[in-house]
Amino acid sequence: MKIVMPSSTFKKFLTGLSFLFLISFTLSAQQGDPANGKKLFNTNCAACHKLDKKLIGPPLGGVTEKRSNEWLQAWIKDNNALRASGDQDAIDIFNEYNGMPMTAYPQLSEQDINDILAYTDGEPVEAKTTVAATQEVDPKVAVGKKLYQTNCASCHKLDKKLIGPALGGIADRRSMEWLKAWIKDNNALRASGDQDAIDIFEEYNGMPMTAFPQLSDEDIEAIIAYTTAGDVKQVVASAETEVLATPKKSTAWMSYIVVAVLLGLIIWIYVASNNGFLKISATIFVLILTGYILFDTLMDIGIDQDYQPIQPIAFSHKIHAGDNKVDCQYCHSSAKHSKTSGIPSVNVCMNCHKSISEYTGPTTSEMDKAFYDAEIQKIYDAIGWDPETLQYIEGYEQKPIKWVQIHKLPDYAYFNHAQHVTAGNIACQKCHGPVEEMEEVYQYSPLTMGWCLNCHKETAVDLKGNDYYAKIHDELSKKYGVDKVTIAQLGGKECGKCHY
Known part of the structure; x- marks a missing residue:
């Protein structure tokens, strides 16, 4: 078979195209997409960090001005390895936070981390804020x-x-x-x-x-x-003020240009070129790209992160858990001693709403006082309560509230709330996110096996007042040569713990 070598002009074209691709890839990798970064931040970082103030870990706003991109990439992917390498900054942070290691995220790509860092440099979303005028x-x-x-x-x-x-x-x-x-x-x-x-x-x-x-x-x-x-009374101003953020400019468009150019080149190779080597290379490239996209799509099946169904009553966790400081376990009382957290009965709602038939908090043009009062009335309609006579209606046929389940694990995965809430002393926000800030609750975490295992690998066993675990800890710490034993080392990676 005769192989036709590329002409000099075509060689120059390929060289220039490769140069363009490398520049575009480098720029997009360095600057990142802050919109995607916000999503990744909420998924991986928000349980322990805020942008503007200390939470469990330090504030992350403007962190790129304090550390180099190379250091941040190494720290996020495996802070333990960075500390073991002798990096003084990593050691200082570890000591500052009482020897509590940060969860490692080896699954995050370099681009993912750059997206997160782009988000920490400025709010990436447009938000319309209704300004309320008050007397x-x-x-x-x-x-x-x-x-x-x-x-x-x-x-x-x-x-x-x-x-x-x-x-x-x-x-x-x-x-x-x-x-x-x-x-x-x-x-x-x-x-x-x-x-x-x-x-x-x-x-x-x-x-x-x-x-x-x-x-x-x-x-x-x-x-x-x-x-x-x-x-x-709060008066909603007629004019809306648009609050526009000023993050780093997204370079996602560069990726689209590169993909378009590559597709155009592949089509040109098949149509206009007689070079067999290029055609074979293009075919292999298309097969690899198709396989990657297919695999990436299949890996998302069953992951319902950000799932937010419409509920029969617009129950606001922000008002109850945030503004009024109602403890999570007041409503979800079985989380302390049961496998499930439990859905509160209407009677639990009525403990407060016998006396609270009207909403008196802040409102917006979309959710005014009439809206919230109507949602409270739905509770009364369900259980049969007359807010005028302050009595239950005799002979009333009650109508259970059909809440829509948000968090659901596969049937073959065992999870026990009491083991985590009571024995592990894990805060609800660790898995469910900042529910006290959510007007409507959504699935905050991916709830994948890898996400659970990462937590088990990084979470140390709480030994306070527990002689039984203290003895096991001493034996395991000698076995593994570590100061603090993690849940994984205690058996938290064994398949039978969650699948049996």
Whole structure:
């Protein structure tokens, strides 16, 4: 077979094309895509790091100004190996954080890490922020509102009867002196023969109000000031302010250009060239690229990261776990002693929502007070609660809330919440992400076997107050020649632990 060698012109074309490809690849590898970096950051880094402040690890905003790209690549992929090489910065960080090694991420490519670093240099997303305009609030009223919500809101509303009478404008009906005496010790006021105190006691079927002797006169005056002024409504401004970030420019377009040029070259080789070697090389390249894309696609099957289904009730973890500091295990109580975390029954919701029938927090143009009030009403519709009479409706046919499951492991994988939450003392955010910041919960972590094993390899066994594990730790530390034994060394990599 006669082989036709490329002409001089064609050689120059190939040389120039190769040069263009190398430059494009180098630039894209150095600068990265911050949009993809944010996704990778949320998946791999956000459980331990924030951009602007210390969390479990140091803040990562502007980290590229403190460390070289080469060092960061080595540190992220395997910080243990970097420390073992004698790198002083790596050793100093390890000592600063009490000998707690960072999870290694050998699965991240150089481009993945550059994308993450591009994100740490600036917010990569466009965000529209609705600016809320509010009336000026008297500092005394603001203090009173806080005291009211802490001490009074479970039994009183401002505008209508709850367990006790409506308190809006109470200063117009009673003197400040009487109110102070009533709030501090209504039983003593009634015992003194005060007729108003006796009448209120009889009107509410002999149910005494909780006494608040700990409240000072100034505290009570602030509460009364709030009941007089009422809630200052938040007004959503008509104009929206666009907050645009200024990250490094994405170079993803360069990759598209390179792919387009390569495809064009391959087509040209098949159509216009008689060079058999080039045709064979192009065929091999296409087969390898197709195999890579197919394999990469297959590896994503069953990974539901970022899955966020529509729920029957728009339950906001941000409002409950974030703003109101409700502990995760108040609702998911079985996580401490069971395999599953449990879905809270409507009765758990009603522990609070018997008294909370209206939303009084901040709103937006999309989710206003009417929206949140309607979601609370869905709870009442499910269990049969009348917020006017404050009683369950007799004979009501209850309708269970059909929550949509978000986190689901394959049936052949065993996971025990109690083993991690109680025995391992692992925070919920480690796996589920910052749920206290989520308006709607989504699957934060990939929940893959590799992700679990990486955690087991890096997590040291907690030995505090545990003599049983202390003995095992001493034996294993001698066996492996380490100071701290990880979960993996304790058996956390054995197939039978999760698959049996």
